[in-house]
Amino acid sequence: MTVRFALPDVGEGLHEAEIVRWLVGVGDTVVRDQPIVEVLTDKAQVELPSPAAGTVAAVTVAEGDIVTVGTVIVEIDDGSAPTAAPTAGPTAASTAMPTASVPIGTEGAAPPPPVPTIPTGRASGTRPKASPSTRRLAARLGVDLRTLPGSGPGGRILAADVETAARPGGPAAPATTAAPAAPAAPATTTETAGPAPVAAPLPQAGPLGPVPVARARATLGQLPAGTHPLRGIRRLTAASMAQTWSTIPHITGMDEVDATALLEARKRLQASLRDSGAEAEAAALTPLVLLAAAVARTLRRYPLVNAAVDPDGTSVTVRERVNLGIAVATPDGLIVPVVTDADRRDLVSLALEMQRLAGAARDRTVSAEELRGGTFTLTNYGALGGRFATPLILPGQAGIMGFGAIKERPIAVDGAVVARRTLPVVFSADHRIIDGDLSVAFQETVLGYIAEPLTLLLGA
Amino acid sequence: MDTSAVQRGPTDAELVGMLQTMIAARIYSTRCFNLQRQGRLGTMAPIDGNEATVVGCTYALQPEHDWIFSQYREFYALGRYGEEVIRRQVLYLAGHPEGSCYPAGVNVFPAQISLAAQIPHAVGMAWGQLRQGLPGVSVAFFGDGASSEGDFYEAANFAAVIKAPVIFMLINNGWAISTPTARQTAAATFADKAAAFGMPGVRVDGRDPIAVWEVVAAARARAVAGEGPTLVEAVTYRLGHHTTADDPTRYIPAEDMAAARAKDPVITYAAQLRELGLWDDAAQAAAEATAQAAIDAAVDAALATPLAPDAFFDHVYAETTPRMERQRALLLELEGKGQS
Numbered sequence: 001m002t003v004r005f006a007l008p009d010v011g012e013g014l015h016e017a018e019i020v021r022w023l024v025g026v027g028d029t030v031v032r033d034q035p036i037v038e039v040l041t042d043k044a045q046v047e048l049p050s051p052a053a054g055t056v057a058a059v060t061v062a063e064g065d066i067v068t069v070g071t072v073i074v075e076i077d078d079g080s081a082p083t084a085a086p087t088a089g090p091t092a093a094s095t096a097m098p099t100a101s102v103p104i105g106t107e108g109a110a111p112p113p114p115v116p117t118i119p120t121g122r123a124s125g126t127r128p129k130a131s132p133s134t135r136r137l138a139a140r141l142g143v144d145l146r147t148l149p150g151s152g153p154g155g156r157i158l159a160a161d162v163e164t165a166a167r168p169g170g171p172a173a174p175a176t177t178a179a180p181a182a183p184a185a186p187a188t189t190t191e192t193a194g195p196a197p198v199a200a201p202l203p204q205a206g207p208l209g210p211v212p213v214a215r216a217r218a219t220l221g222q223l224p225a226g227t228h229p230l231r232g233i234r235r236l237t238a239a240s241m242a243q244t245w246s247t248i249p250h251i252t253g254m255d256e257v258d259a260t261a262l263l264e265a266r267k268r269l270q271a272s273l274r275d276s277g278a279e280a281e282a283a284a285l286t287p288l289v290l291l292a293a294a295v296a297r298t299l300r301r302y303p304l305v306n307a308a309v310d311p312d313g314t315s316v317t318v319r320e321r322v323n324l325g326i327a328v329a330t331p332d333g334l335i336v337p338v339v340t341d342a343d344r345r346d347l348v349s350l351a352l353e354m355q356r357l358a359g360a361a362r363d364r365t366v367s368a369e370e371l372r373g374g375t376f377t378l379t380n381y382g383a384l385g386g387r388f389a390t391p392l393i394l395p396g397q398a399g400i401m402g403f404g405a406i407k408e409r410p411i412a413v414d415g416a417v418v419a420r421r422t423l424p425v426v427f428s429a430d431h432r433i434i435d436g437d438l439s440v441a442f443q444e445t446v447l448g449y450i451a452e453p454l455t456l457l458l459g460a
Numbered sequence: 461m462d463t464s465a466v467q468r469g470p471t472d473a474e475l476v477g478m479l480q481t482m483i484a485a486r487i488y489s490t491r492c493f494n495l496q497r498q499g500r501l502g503t504m505a506p507i508d509g510n511e512a513t514v515v516g517c518t519y520a521l522q523p524e525h526d527w528i529f530s531q532y533r534e535f536y537a538l539g540r541y542g543e544e545v546i547r548r549q550v551l552y553l554a555g556h557p558e559g560s561c562y563p564a565g566v567n568v569f570p571a572q573i574s575l576a577a578q579i580p581h582a583v584g585m586a587w588g589q590l591r592q593g594l595p596g597v598s599v600a601f602f603g604d605g606a607s608s609e610g611d612f613y614e615a616a617n618f619a620a621v622i623k624a625p626v627i628f629m630l631i632n633n634g635w636a637i638s639t640p641t642a643r644q645t646a647a648a649t650f651a652d653k654a655a656a657f658g659m660p661g662v663r664v665d666g667r668d669p670i671a672v673w674e675v676v677a678a679a680r681a682r683a684v685a686g687e688g689p690t691l692v693e694a695v696t697y698r699l700g701h702h703t704t705a706d707d708p709t710r711y712i713p714a715e716d717m718a719a720a721r722a723k724d725p726v727i728t729y730a731a732q733l734r735e736l737g738l739w740d741d742a743a744q745a746a747a748e749a750t751a752q753a754a755i756d757a758a759v760d761a762a763l764a765t766p767l768a769p770d771a772f773f774d775h776v777y778a779e780t781t782p783r784m785e786r787q788r789a790l791l792l793e794l795e796g797k798g799q800s
Contacts (some may be wrong), residue, residue, distance in 0.1 A: 008499020012705045033494040044707030130712075291552040 001080050003052040003150040007039070010046050017041045018139065019065045019073065028056045036074065039067075040135055054078035065229045066139070130157040139231060141166035141364070163434035164363050237333060244392050248309075249431040252390040253439050257447045258413075259406050259423040262290055265453040269347065284351035287328075288380055288403070293350055293456055295401055296322050296342035299376055302442050306375050307398045309432050316398075316433050325374030325394065326354055328361040336394070337362040338374040382406065383413045388426045401446065423450060469674050470519060476738055477540075478669045482511040482726050483744070484751035485537035486545050491755045492536070492553055494502075496704045500763060501553040505533040509667075509699035513631050513724035514538065520680060525596030527567045527589075529582035531575075532703075533599045543567055543617065544756060550755075550762040557775045559762075567596075571762030576602055576609035579628070583615040584623035586689075597625040597683040599676075604644050605636025607653070616691065620657040623688035627679045630691060631666060633698040634720075638711040654691035667725040699724060743771030769795060784796050 007017060007083045017039040021457075024036045035047035036056075058075040061067050130138070130145055134157055138145050143165045150157035175276035220263060230238050266287050273282035299306040300324045307318040322343040326334040360366035376397055381389045382405035404424030410417050427443045449456055470478070487794060489507040496504055507514070518528070522752040523541050544566050550561025551609070552571060560570035563568055572578035582600035607630055616701035619626050630650050634641055647653055654661025660682070664675045672694055679690035697720035701708055708717075726762045733739035773780055781789070 006499065008497065009501075010497055010704065012503055044710070046497065046707070048497050051498040051500075138640070 001078060002041045002057055003054070003076045003078055005048075005051050005074045005076065006065050006070050006072050008048070009069050010039070010048070011041050011044070014041050014069055016066055018135065019061050019063050019067060020045060021063055022059060023047070023061075024050075024056050026056050026059055030054065030056060030076065037041045042286045050076060052076050054080045056244050060231070064139075066230070066231070071371060130162075134159050134162055134347075138162045138367075140236075141313050142231065163364060240395060241392055244395050247342060247395070248393050249433045250390070250393060250428050251434070251436070251439060252426055252428040253436075253443050254424065255389045255443055255447060256409070256411075256422045256424050257450045258289075258411065258420050259450060260421055262287060262423070262453050263406070263421065263452050266290055273348075278348075281348050281351060284355040285347065286351070286354075287406075288378070289347060289351040289354055289457070290453060291403060291450065292324055292326070292339070292342055292354065292378060293345075293347060294395065294446050294453075296324060296350075296374070297449065298445045300343045300440060302438065304343065304438065305399050305429070305431060305442050307433065308396050309398065309430060313432070319374065319375040322372075325377035325397075326357065327377065327379045328358045328362075330362050334378075335366065335371065336374065336377060337361045337370050338372065340373065350378060376400070378403070382424065388427055391426065391428050393428055393430060398433060399442075400428050401443075402426045402428075425450070469670060469677070469679060474519055474673075475670070475736070477727055477745070478515050478673075479733055479739060480747045480750070481515045481519075481537065481539035482669065482729060483747045484539050484546075485515065486726050487510045487748065487751040488536040488755045488758075491510065491752075491759065492550065493701075493704060495759065496553070498692055500634055500792075501550070503557060504553055505534040505703045507533060509633055509697050509720070509725065510631055511537050513629070513666040513670040513694040513731060514601065515540070515670050516669030517627075517629055517676045517692075519669070520673045520676035521576075522596065523567060524565075525567075525594065526573060526680070527569065527582070527585050527596060527598045528601070529569045529578040529585070529598060530571060530601045531601075531603065532571045532573055535571065538568060541757075545765050546754065547758045547761065548581055550758040551765065554762040554765070556762070557742060557771050558765075560775070563698060563706065569646050577783065578602065579606070579611050579615040580618075582626050583619045583624050583689075584629075585623060586626035586683075587618065590622070595684065596737075597627060597680050599627045599629055601631060603636060604630065604632040604634070604650060605639060608636075608644060608648055610723065616654075616657045616689070617660070619689040620659045623686060625683035625686075626689045627676060627683060628689060628691045630674075630693045630744035631696065632693050633666070633696050635639045635698050635702065635708075635712065637702045637706060638708075649693060651693035652773055657689075657691070659689050659691060659763040661691045661693065663693045663695060666696035667723055667728065668723070669729055688735055696725065697723070743756050 009015075010017070018041075020038040020040045021038050024030055024034075028246040030036060030050045030053060032050040032051070032053045036050045038045055038046060038049050051078065052200060054076045056074060057077040059073070060073065060075065061073045067073060068085045103245050129150060131299065135145065137143075137159055138148075138157075141162060143162050144156055145162075148157050148161055148165055150161055156180045200261040229235075266285060270285055271281075273285065277369065303318045304316070306322055307316050309316050321341055327334050327336050337360065339345075339350065339357060345353065357366065357370060372395065374394065377391075377394050379389075379391050379400060379402040382403050385405050387404045389404070391400045391401050393400050402425070404426070406421050406423050408419045409422045411420050411422060412418075413420070425447060427439060427446075429439045429442075468529075475605065475653060484509050489504075492501055492504050492573035493506050495501040510533060514534045518538060521528075521540070528534075528538060528541065535545055536544040544563060545568060546561050548562060549571075550559070562568045562570070569578065569581060572581070579600045579602055580596040586598040589598065600615075602612065607685075612628075618624075619628075631649055632641060636644055645653075649661075651661035651663040660679075662675050662679070665671050675692055676705050679692060682688065682690055698708075699717070699720055730739055770791050772789045773784050776784065
């Protein structure tokens with residue numbers, strides 16, 4: 001019969017583990033309690049012993065996979081008739097246990113120790129040396145440790161080595177190579193504390209600012225047929241998006257606004273900055289900065305949008321500060337750094353902070369602290385060229401606003417159809433606390449600032 | 461070697477019995493470790509390195525009179541108290557409250573997880589033995605780490621004052637989880653602490669079961685004679701994990717572990733008995749086979765015992781309270797919904 005071996009909780013309250021190395025392959029003969037696989041948990045790297053003697057019939061997860069406790073990882077044919085229960089029950093009949101027998105005490109020489117306790121005799125050359133936290137970091141950043149030289153004692157790979165490698169041009173950059181980074185902040189939705197994005201943008205200059213070219217278009221969506229594990233940021237993204245999709249009832253409003261005045265205002269502000277020699281500040285002043293200022297002021301006017309329904313769904317917490325998450329595309333996916341107190345900054349401060357955070361997100365120097373505490377998120381999906389979208393709210397927030405591509409479009413002005421550069425604006429809200437009236441009021445307030453940027457001077 | 465000491469101490473049959481029990485301890489513990497790694501038993505603490513201390517101690521006791529108060533690690537090596545101990549231990553690891561219920565005649569208290577909490581229990585039992593004029597002693601097993609707990613100081617002080625027939629078996633295996641002895645105490649030895657209580661403190665090689673036997677036999681004689689408790693510091697080395705939830709390679713230097721493994725008590729004691737002509741390959745094979753069969757039987761029985769998650773309510777009070785009955789009902793309801 002086939003004994004299916006499910007990943008056990010080898011710690012205390014463990015949920016998942018990474019498959020580090022298979023010590024056996026399909027067709028190999030194993031004895032009971034023979035180590036068959038090394039797994040890495042939050043706490044330690046451990047060897048798992050075979051639950052039965054027999055032949056390895058199938059290995060169902062690959063090295064590098066992160067597996068949930070309870071997932072079948074290997075099937076062992078124990079050679080018995082298929083009438084017995086197909087569980088990993090004890091096989092008392094199999095007495096062969098060479099690797100786990102007690103040391104035969106002869107001359108005091110140390111024979112192979114019993115299987116479990118401290119793993120000894122491990123072929124150290126086959127596995128890169130790194131701590132579990134470094135391995136986790138590498139998995140998150142998509143860095144293959146086997147390709148890295150370690151700078152620590154005895155060639156140990158340090159977190160710094162992984163971070164260096166994860167940077168574009170690093171010694172072993174991730175498979176998804178970064179194109180030259182351009183300054184700005186574009187993209188779609190995502191998460192709060194950790195990396196956890198939605199979809200990566202295409203390489204195009206967006207109308208609101210240059211788009212960092214995260215992935216060459218030709219590389220998008222390329223995967224051979226078959227099942228592939230979700231790793232790193234993609235895995236976190238999947239979990240985050242599934243959570244928000246299944247817990248927050250979204251409503252999304254869509255509208256469009258004449259962006260002429262906004263673009264003109266930006267141009268004049270830039271010219272003014274350049275006149276006073278503030279070249280860097282002028283460059284940082286993208287249209288998205290003005291949009292962020294408009295949203296921040298609007299959040300101040302409608303506190304219930306700057307809020308979140310609490311996890312048990314019975315209360316809402318209104319945030320004191322307005323901290324805007326700005327989705328930034330990176331080679332590995334989206335990261336959402338947070339501009340704190342966006343409502344209290346002047347335009348130059350806002351511009352410089354958005355530029356700094358976008359750069360930090362792209363070159364991986366952004367700190368965990370800078371990814372936390374967002375109360376509302378902006379997504380510049382229009383950098384990809386789209387018009388309308390239905391962005392997903394990040395867990396712990398109540399709304400997300402997205403901006404489509406600015407383009408010349410026909411609109412009616414004073415009874416005549418004219419060509420104007422318009423900006424599509426979409427707003428997804430948590431319908432548990434935000435009804436259509438508030439949703440529309442919020443969106444129209446933002447549109448008002450865009451149509452008449454001078455009113456930003458009035459504050460909220 | 462000087463065999464005169466051995467001849468004054470345990471008989472040849474006891475010398476062999478000690479080795480058989482040590483081998484069984486290693487096999488029992490290893491099997492339970494592997495079963496934990498296969499998801500079939502809960503967290504456990506391997507015995508590796510402590511066998512000689514526990515076995516040497518228990519062979520100097522009289523199981524029909526003397527009580528064992530152990531922490532979580534020693535049960536695999538309590539073979540001197542009968543095979544029922546390992547059967548109960550596997551039941552315990554499999555989640556059955558019955559694993560903590562030793563039948564009458566097996567003078568073993570259930571595993572104590574709270575550090576040092578078994579030490580006052582041992583003193584309390586010894587006090588009772590004293591007051592009732594019973595012939596036995598009580599033995600508390602605890603570690604170098606547990607010796608920093610207040611329970612140890614209070615219990616040891618009280619025991620010395622009332623001259624309770626108790627033996628404090630402090631197993632100094634070098635590590636309290638990841639804390640080395642150098643960071644555990646500023647005292648030169650743990651045995652030195654006995655002076656503060658006014659009791660004898662003896663330091664013994666915990667890897668030598670014969671030495672431990674002699675020290676404990678003397679301590680027992682003292683206790684039974686009404687002279688009070690003894691603190692025994694048995695020095696050994698933990699040859700692996702603190703528990704299955706721990707990774708010792710992150711704090712025990714590899715060279716230290718290699719040096720300790722070269723003095724593995726199960727191996728060195730077997731070599732010693734071979735020199736004495738008391739042990740050979742056939743004896744080794746037989747001991748391993750016997751232990752393997754015993755643990756397999758214990759495991760089969762434990763895993764075949766149906767789990768009743770609400771059983772633990774039965775063992776808190778003699779009569780369950782209404783509040784606990786409500787909790788039990790809630791648990792069963794959740795279990796019925798597959799949410800337990």
